[in-house]
Amino acid sequence: MLSTLPAVSGLALSLALIACATREHAESSQPPAAPSAAASPAIAPITPPSLSAPAPVTLPGLHNVVAYHDNFYSGGVPESPAAFDTLKSLGIKTVISVDGAVPDVQSAESRGIRYIHLPIGYNGFDDQRRLELARATRDALNDGPVYIHCHHGKHRSAAAAAAAVTALGYMSADDAIARMKVSGTAPNYTGLYTCVASTTALDLATLNAVPADFPSVSKPADFVQAMIDLDEMLDHLTQIKNANWKTPSDHPDLVPAAEAGRLADTLRILAESNRAKREKPGFAQALLDDSAKAQRLEDSILSSADAATLSDQLKVVAASCKDCHATYRD
Numbered sequence: 001m002l003s004t005l006p007a008v009s010g011l012a013l014s015l016a017l018i019a020c021a022t023r024e025h026a027e028s029s030q031p032p033a034a035p036s037a038a039a040s041p042a043i044a045p046i047t048p049p050s051l052s053a054p055a056p057v058t059l060p061g062l063h064n065v066v067a068y069h070d071n072f073y074s075g076g077v078p079e080s081p082a083a084f085d086t087l088k089s090l091g092i093k094t095v096i097s098v099d100g101a102v103p104d105v106q107s108a109e110s111r112g113i114r115y116i117h118l119p120i121g122y123n124g125f126d127d128q129r130r131l132e133l134a135r136a137t138r139d140a141l142n143d144g145p146v147y148i149h150c151h152h153g154k155h156r157s158a159a160a161a162a163a164a165v166t167a168l169g170y171m172s173a174d175d176a177i178a179r180m181k182v183s184g185t186a187p188n189y190t191g192l193y194t195c196v197a198s199t200t201a202l203d204l205a206t207l208n209a210v211p212a213d214f215p216s217v218s219k220p221a222d223f224v225q226a227m228i229d230l231d232e233m234l235d236h237l238t239q240i241k242n243a244n245w246k247t248p249s250d251h252p253d254l255v256p257a258a259e260a261g262r263l264a265d266t267l268r269i270l271a272e273s274n275r276a277k278r279e280k281p282g283f284a285q286a287l288l289d290d291s292a293k294a295q296r297l298e299d300s301i302l303s304s305a306d307a308a309t310l311s312d313q314l315k316v317v318a319a320s321c322k323d324c325h326a327t328y329r330d
């Protein structure tokens with residue numbers, strides 16, 4: 001694998017890696033001890049999609065699967081223990097999650113599959129995360145096939161896969177961006193596209209200098225901090241609404257779909273938090289319901305719904321925040 005990396009001159013080494021976003025996630029924690037289950041029964045092999053496939057494929061438990069290199073696939077979250085059987089049938093040895101949710105490490109490890117958790121945001125990722133994605137992908141490919149996922153497998157995992165193959169010199173940024181379009185990465189996610197477009201092939205020394213002790217679970221943000229983040233996203237969406245659902249001229253960094261996507265994601269991840277588990281039964285469901293409303297708003301932005309519809313949907317999201325506070329907090 002190392003030999004496929006092109007030589008890069010010292011000058012190019014000054015890494016044309018432009019920071020495309022700041023990091024959104026808390027630092028990594030040590031992975032928990034892995035409970036190892038009994039070996040699962042033999043599973044028939046499944047043929048993965050080819051590197052030239054013009055459309056994503058659906059496999060049992062896995063959506064939107066697209067190849068980015070030999071033995072390297074991007075797609076949606078493994079949805080059930082059975083999805084891990086599909087991964088095993090594909091010969092996958094490593095799964096990389098770029099989603100914020102805690103990965104199902106146990107289902108993976110019981111099938112001899114390792115998890116690496118490197119969450120990224122909807123606006124992109126910083127230089128360090130890009131280096132980590134490249135190093136993790138290269139090392140993991142030395143062990144066998146690799147599957148990289150976010151939640152839907154359309155936007156974030158596609159961008160992460162595209163940046164990794166570009167940084168590793170397996171593909172040009174243009175070709176990697178063409179694969180993102182196969183994955184269905186919406187053009188609205190300008191930060192994700194910029195991250196890939198600004199990626200150049202790394203030299204070996206830079207790659208080998210990246211610490212490779214990747215966690216299987218990154219620590220999620222604390223509950224109260226996540227609430228404060230939600231408030232900021234809601235405020236951003238209000239500013240976007242006031243700019244008639246465009247990026248506000250005095251806040252050029254705001255990407256409407258990305259703010260709604262982050263909102264949906266944060267609420268969904270909070271539903272799995274320890275805090276939600278300690279609360280009354282309806283609490284986690286209230287977070288999931290609010291997440292579904294934010295998801296509807298994101299989908300409507302991506303499908304260019306009219307401003308009145310978007311404003312109504314934002315109102316519905318905000319009302320859910322208030323309802324939950326009235327029921328569980330105030």
Ligand code: HEC
Pocket residue numbers: 224227228230231232234263283284286287290317318320321322324325328329
């Ligand atoms: C399922 C219930 C639930 C939903 C839905 C919910 N919250 Fe909260 N929120 C809470 C609880 C509980 C607290 C109190 C946390 C604490 O202090 O321990 C809180 C606290 C907060 C705080 C105060 C944080 C601080 O500084 O102490 C803000 C701001 C906030 N939420 C914003 C939001 C926004 C914005 C949304 C919707 C996008 C939202 N919340 C949705 C339950 C919810």
